[in-house]
Amino acid sequence: MNADTETAPAQTNRLALVFIFITMFVDTMGLGIIIPVAPRLIAELTSHTGTGALAMSEAAWWGGWLATAFSAMLFLFSPLIGNLSDRFGRRPVLIVSLLGLGIDYLITGLAPTIWWLFIGRILSGICGAAYVTANAYIADVTPPEKRAANFGLVGAAFGIGFVAGPAIGGLLGDFGTRLPFFVSAGLSVANALFGLFVLKESLPPEKRRKFELWRANPLGALLAIRRHPAVLGFAGVYVLMRLAHDANPVIWSFYVYLKFHWTPRDVGLSLAFLGIVMAMVFGFLTRVLIPKLGEARAAYIGLMCGAIGFAGYAFSTAGWQMYPWMLVWAMMGLVMPAMNGIISRRVPMNEQGEVQGALASVGGVTSIAAPVLLTNIFSYFTGKDAPVYFPGAAFLTAGLMLALAALLLTRARQHFAPLQSATEAADSVSL
Secondary structure (H helix, E strand, O other): OOHHHHHHHHHHHHHHHHHHHHHHHHHHHHHHHHOOOHHHHHHHHHOOOOOOHHHHHHHHHHHHHHHHHHHHHHHHHHHHHHHHHHHHOHHHHHHHHHHHHHHHHHHHHHOOOHHHHHHHHHHHHHHHOOHHHHHHHHHHHOOHHHHHHHHHHHHHHHHHHHHHHHHHHHHHHOOOOOHHHHHHHHHHHHHHHHHHHHOOOOOOHHHOOOOOHHHOOHHHHHHHHHHOHHHHHHHHHHHHHHHHHOHHHHHHHHHHHHHHOOOHHHHHHHHHHHHHHHHHHHHHHHHHHHHHHOHHHHHHHHHHHHHHHHHHHHHOOOHHHHHHHHHHHHHHHHHHHHHHHHHHOOOOHHHHHHHHHHHHHHHHHHHHHHHHHHHHHHHHHHOOOOOOOOOOHHHHHHHHHHHHHHHHHHHHHHHOOOOOOHHHHHHHHHO
16 A cells, blocks of 8 residues: 555544644634624513513523523433434434534524424524534544544544634624624535535445434433432532533623623623633643642632632623623633533443433533523512512522532532542542
């Protein structure tokens, strides 16, 4: 075999990884672009009270149900999409999903009523489930020893996209509420066309398997967690953490529009700033602080910083005050890496994948409930019948959830398997 034939597959794999990187970047950027303007579009389609505070309060209620529709579709269709890619290959599933996202953004940009937004969110949730296919593609074309690095590349694409998207969306929003949706539609379709011409199939026909509906069942993963008592003890921590975490994407834009009268540009820049800070926490501080502090102490500090940050948001009296509180809140990025480390020590190696899948399903269910819960709290305390006008009520609720999660974390560690290192032993004393 000559050098040219040996390097051809490597070049093909590199091009495929470039496509996956661009796909994740464009998908995340497309989602980020619409965040700064989505509340105003919802208010335009639902408000019976003009464009003031009551309009934003009413829009938040609708926004919660829209977010729930998206999360429910993501939860229900992720196993199905993954199984379809095992049967028909990765390439067609990825390309069709990208086209579907483009149609979703176009529907949303042209929506004459709120119900069209629901159609768009449902379609977006179904097509967004293709991220599992992107991960499967990476596993297909990457040697085992390089997979972690390439999965990290996807994480980097997600982070960069979430920084760029809100900033671009905020700038575009100054020229029209619907313009960012049309830009996102164009990006998704362009990415699909790029994949149509450059992406090679990674799963050969002889390695595909028969599609079986019973295997595409999201409830099975939820039931699997019962077989792991050590993990079950941390489930309450995980649920509370995820419920609280969703306050940021669900409430942020409505809150700053209502309380500080920010523009789409202001919202976009603030989310870009938060994305940069979170990238620093995930990419640098987790590698430095978790080994020094120990997993349990790092998780505890992350939960408490998140609680304090949410309380800071709730009681801020000027828009600039949100920025220093973002720096505090961002330390919440320590929680999941530390929690995964704690849980992995209490699960056999051959059951790690099952447990991670179960936790992902728990997170999916939580993301279905969180938008409705938090937006209803926001809407209630900013509506005309509010007993006390308090726009920060949802953020304060999220902070209390994280404080309770920190308390549950200390209790969970006392009731399960013996700690496996001196560092963890020190954690148990300090907590």
